Amino acid sequence: MTTLADVAKEAGVSVMSASNVLRGKPNVSASIRERVLAAATKLDYRANMAAKSLRSGRSGIIALCVPRLDMPFNAAFAAAATSAAEEHGVRVMVQQTLSDPERELEILRGATASLVDGTIVSAVGASAREIEDAASSHAVVLYDERIQNTQLDLISSPNQAGGRAAVEHLITKGCRRIAVLGTHSAPHGRAGADGQDLRWAGALSAAEDNPQVDLTPIPCAWDCEPAYAAMLSALAVGTPVDGIFAMTDSVALGAIRALSDRDLRCPEDVRIIGFDGIREGAISVPSLSTVDIGITQLARTAVDMLLTRIEAPASELPGRRFTPAYTLIERESSR
């Protein structure tokens, strides 16, 4: 599909300039207007989605709800979604929900939804049913780790497979007493489970295939400070550990800090692997091994799904499911 970026490149102008011309904005020079229109004609740009949106009088804005703007994973997802949407001449407005169902539903019911063409809701607190009701005819893509019975478009991380791969990696490296950092207080893997349950279930399946391995769940919220505190506590009570599967990269960075406080070397004394593939993990000391789920491509997929959904109601296009592949990246922390 021809994107606005293609038109801009062909015309030798910025994407914003191309967007301004095609949206009929004033204050564009005649020369730029001419080049953009020529490029759009040459590439048959009018046939595509952005042009359709123009004709339908849409706002050209989509919303993205993330739990916390200051979580590196959310931040990376939001930045990548913004870049992906801009290629279609669509702007992204990002809002923070703290995974609070009330905030999520308020956004979908309230003023925000009426201002935008559709919404990507990431890491959801409300149930899919509540979101379906709140969104009604509003186009929505969910990025939700929970197993959900929904007709909405749904993106999930490769939680179980990724959790298994992480622990298998540590076992291959010789780890036998493996802590899983970031579980629920009572981890389980039954249906209806969320990301914490599913990553634990994956980890558990790897351990069950390797009876020489002890697996210890260490509960904490998925952020670096709680992970740091939880890991310090676990070390203080003498939890034996030579490997840590941290359920997110932020959790892993907190664990690395805790090891440093206790003069434990990573990877010599304790190996660590995270999950997500945030860029901070490539620059940390030690650099962080991770189950990389390709955040940039994932955000791009979410935007593409939403832009398609804006054009096609559920009656024409049934709800889709997407789970990205992962790549296990070995860096210093588990060498």
Add this chain to the structure above:
Amino acid sequence: MTTLADVAKEAGVSVMSASNVLRGKPNVSASIRERVLAAATKLDYRANMAAKSLRSGRSGIIALCVPRLDMPFNAAFAAAATSAAEEHGVRVMVQQTLSDPERELEILRGATASLVDGTIVSAVGASAREIEDAASSHAVVLYDERIQNTQLDLISSPNQAGGRAAVEHLITKGCRRIAVLGTHSAPHGRAGADGQDLRWAGALSAAEDNPQVDLTPIPCAWDCEPAYAAMLSALAVGTPVDGIFAMTDSVALGAIRALSDRDLRCPEDVRIIGFDGIREGAISVPSLSTVDIGITQLARTAVDMLLTRIEAPASELPGRRFTPAYTLIERESSR
């Protein structure tokens, strides 16, 4: 001033519930409605800004433009601004501009501005004059490191004083060959300068007072990957260095990684201090000394300034200037 959070607390409900009641949303239970209205009356909440906004038919949404959503400083600022605004029942929509003047002006001129009550524009690419023209009657607060001749409300970081304090700290610790990482290619300190120039000017003033100190500018963009690459290059050509003032904390984290690659110990071989006070610096290995400018309070101030500005046009309230104080935090990286 009584905030929505005060009302919610008094009523024993969430801020969102209180907001829903006061905005006349349906689907609120009679009991909650009664408690919120009683609390609002008791605290004289109607007299305040949010209530005024209600009567004036505003959207209750403000926009925040940041250069990059995935920069920890921007992310922390956005998260804190969102929390601060919510206390007034106002939602924040965050957009990424890549500091591109075209994007900034598009946001201020375009659909977004008509949807929101006002906009905080952080780390500006466009000139204040261009922004004044684009915004016209739209309420705007600039967070801009450049010295600007403008009537707009303007927030700046303590660039020069903070840069000086950082280098003085390194000198006190015994550093004599100090690299300043994150300068322009040709750093200068003249009027019209931006944050890079001003932090360099502050660093230079500290060095000039200490003639035994050599100061070397190392140019790079303000992000961890370019800082990592620039620092590696500087070390490769044998730049003598026993101290680094990194112009942002993200730059500092890149420098720490570069030292690790070259088997240089921090702080034993090279001391480092950053600038900003992002939370990632408290959890890194080594933990990062920094010129902490109080991001949370800064975001709160920006929101307060904007909410006041929405109520008061320039004719009633002249443009204000604000620069936060800083706190020098010593952690492992410069001990």
